[in-house]
Amino acid sequence: xxxxxxxxxxxxxxxxxxxxxxxxxxxxxxxxxxxxxxxxxxxxxxxxxxxxxxxxxxxxxxxxxxxxxxxxxxxxxxxxxxxxxxxxxxxxxxxxxxxxxxxxxxxxxxxxxxxxxxxxxxxxxxxxxxxxxxxxxxxxxxxxxxxxxxxxxxxxxxxxxxxxxxxxxxxxxxxxxxxxxxxxxxxxxxxxxxxxxxxxxxxxxxxxxxxxxxxxxxxxxxxxxxxxxxxxxxxxxxxxxxxxxxxxxxxxxxxxxxxxxxxxxxxxxxxxxxxxxxxxxxxxxxxxxxxxxxxxxxxxxxxxxxxxxxxxxxxxxxxxxxxxxxxxxxxxxxxxxxxxxxxxxxxxxxxxxxxxxxxxxxxxxxxxxx
Amino acid sequence: xxxxxxxxxxxxxxxxxxxxxxxxxxxxxxxxxxxxxxxxxxxxxxxxxxxxxxxxxxxxxxxxxxxxxxxxxxxxxxxxxxxxxxxxxxxxxxxxxxxxxxxxxxxxxxxxxxxxxxxxxxxxxxxxxxxxxxxxxxxxxxxxxxxxxxxxxxxxxxxxxxxxxxxxxxxxxxxxxxxxxxxxxxxxxxxxxxxxxxxxxxxxxxxxxxxxxxxxxxxxx
Numbered sequence: 001x002x003x004x005x006x007x008x009x010x011x012x013x014x015x016x017x018x019x020x021x022x023x024x025x026x027x028x029x030x031x032x033x034x035x036x037x038x039x040x041x042x043x044x045x046x047x048x049x050x051x052x053x054x055x056x057x058x059x060x061x062x063x064x065x066x067x068x069x070x071x072x073x074x075x076x077x078x079x080x081x082x083x084x085x086x087x088x089x090x091x092x093x094x095x096x097x098x099x100x101x102x103x104x105x106x107x108x109x110x111x112x113x114x115x116x117x118x119x120x121x122x123x124x125x126x127x128x129x130x131x132x133x134x135x136x137x138x139x140x141x142x143x144x145x146x147x148x149x150x151x152x153x154x155x156x157x158x159x160x161x162x163x164x165x166x167x168x169x170x171x172x173x174x175x176x177x178x179x180x181x182x183x184x185x186x187x188x189x190x191x192x193x194x195x196x197x198x199x200x201x202x203x204x205x206x207x208x209x210x211x212x213x214x215x216x217x218x219x220x221x222x223x224x225x226x227x228x229x230x231x232x233x234x235x236x237x238x239x240x241x242x243x244x245x246x247x248x249x250x251x252x253x254x255x256x257x258x259x260x261x262x263x264x265x266x267x268x269x270x271x272x273x274x275x276x277x278x279x280x281x282x283x284x285x286x287x288x289x290x291x292x293x294x295x296x297x298x299x300x301x302x303x304x305x306x307x308x309x310x311x312x313x314x315x316x317x318x319x320x321x322x323x324x325x326x327x328x329x330x331x332x333x334x335x336x337x338x339x340x341x342x343x344x345x346x347x348x349x350x351x352x353x354x355x356x357x358x359x360x361x362x363x364x365x366x367x368x369x370x
Numbered sequence: 371x372x373x374x375x376x377x378x379x380x381x382x383x384x385x386x387x388x389x390x391x392x393x394x395x396x397x398x399x400x401x402x403x404x405x406x407x408x409x410x411x412x413x414x415x416x417x418x419x420x421x422x423x424x425x426x427x428x429x430x431x432x433x434x435x436x437x438x439x440x441x442x443x444x445x446x447x448x449x450x451x452x453x454x455x456x457x458x459x460x461x462x463x464x465x466x467x468x469x470x471x472x473x474x475x476x477x478x479x480x481x482x483x484x485x486x487x488x489x490x491x492x493x494x495x496x497x498x499x500x501x502x503x504x505x506x507x508x509x510x511x512x513x514x515x516x517x518x519x520x521x522x523x524x525x526x527x528x529x530x531x532x533x534x535x536x537x538x539x540x541x542x543x544x545x546x547x548x549x550x551x552x553x554x555x556x557x558x559x560x561x562x563x564x565x566x567x568x569x570x571x572x573x574x575x576x577x578x579x580x581x582x583x584x585x586x587x588x589x590x591x
Contacts, residue, residue, distance in 0.1 A: 067435040086475020
């Protein structure tokens with residue numbers, strides 16, 4: 001009798017645990033507040049981590065596609081919400097998976113989802129959902145780790161190809177992997193790299209990069225030369241687009257006509273001043289460089305619309321400048337946000353993911369220059 | 371052929387007022403006029419004027435995108451095709467909307483501000499379902515995707531689905547955002563009489579007659 005009892009207990013516990021783990025629904029950690037009547041020009045919260053989950057969950061990335069805002073929450077899922085607020089739709093939820101960057105293109109939205117084996121080695125999955133649809137598919141899976149730099153987007157789409165840096169597990173060796181937006185055979189990786197180690201800033205590395213016309217564009221800066229080559233790397237070779245002055249340079253964004261690059265020199269600034277970081281416009285056809293402003297304060301998360309560039313200068317200020325240059329204007333000061341993690345846009349609003357784990361919609365305002 | 375199928379075929383034609391004779395031969399309605407069943411909202415409609423000849427006339431709601439009012443475009447709209455449940459007499463008909471829209475959220479008002487209510491606005495149209503697939507879609511240019519053709523559009527009424535009413539409905543009345551009488555709106559479906567463009571109006575009885583005007587040009591707000 002005693003023996004039987006001993007056997008019963010583990011079985012019951014095991015069944016109980018199994019039932020809990022398989023049947024327990026994942027709680028959506030997001031809420032979209034209805035809000036009050038908006039004062040003209042004022043920011044408005046679109047979606048945020050709910051009060052009850054704020055200590056456990058955080059948002060990783062956002063993307064605006066059409067009428068929808070897509071959000072990944074690190075250990076929760078990928079979600080869609082009407083871009084100015086509304087009902088939240090869970091596209092994928094799994095508390096054992098780390099959800100990371102989002103990208104859009106080719107009529108679909110993509111996100112990284114990382115699972116981990118018993119040794120904590122990651123497997124990267126890239127999911128796909130067609131715009132406005134609910135059916136999620138996996139278009140890429142590899143026993144590789146991802147590389148992420150918060151200054152740039154690491155999951156990008158160009159045409160019908162997805163680009164994603166991957167690192168071989170237990171190594172510092174990586175490359176940018178490419179695969180079709182609808183899944184299928186992976187293309188040959190490009191731009192192999194070695195992760196930078198500790199020490200001075202290593203600049204021969206695609207810290208920030210953009211993909212355009214089938215090529216990855218990044219700044220390659222040879223240590224001590226005082227100049228950085230803007231390189232376009234495609235399957236058929238490497239082309240130098242332009243050379244910009246500086247010890248560090250970052251390709252931040254592109255539109256049909258131009259690349260937008262920040263560059264800085266390792267020269268000690270005057271006392272009580274920070275290093276000036278110029279914002280440059282580069283013509284990819286001619287290599288001509290125009291300085292839009294002598295100091296953009298970093299120009300993090302730079303976005304281009306038809307007329308202006310929007311970026312974070314310093315830590316909290318969102319600034320706009322005409323693509324033709326001129327005086328920058330302040331769009332918003334989010335000092336109360338404790339930091340800005342990501343930005344996205346539509347025609348009239350910037351969508352800003354803040355360190356407060358909320359996404360606020362900020363009116364772009366009226367351009368100062370035509 | 372089931373009575374419902376027969377009715378559906380006839381009703382689609384009758385909605386255009388194009389086959390009065392056939393209409394008189396239509397089978398019994400699926401239910402009498404007082405039965406609402408699971409209908410979320412029942413629309414009573416009339417086609418004013420003569421519309422183009424159609425192969426498969428049908429009624430649809432085009433659910434406007436959340437920037438539609440500010441950008442004055444129907445581009446990006448989702449759609450629901452409504453079954454016609456009865457034909458009273460050409461060109462009058464009744465149709466039911468049996469399900470909620472594909473989503474609800476906050477709209478950007480024409481002045482750029484975000485309206486603090488989670489709703490969905492629907493434009494009512496009659497179209498020729500040329501490919502007979504029972505669906506209609508709006509392209510990036512804000513027009514129906516071929517081969518389907520726009521036959522008529524209601525300039526008098528629109529649908530408003532309310533998922534969450536504004537906290538201060540009365541204060542919102544003065545903002546010129548979608549409705550002039552938010553305090554009258556109820557949860558779920560409301561029929562809105564359009565007072566001015568783009569889609570600004572007031573709530574009316576669900577039994578009000580929705581007038582469809584034959585399309586003379588393109589789809590618009």
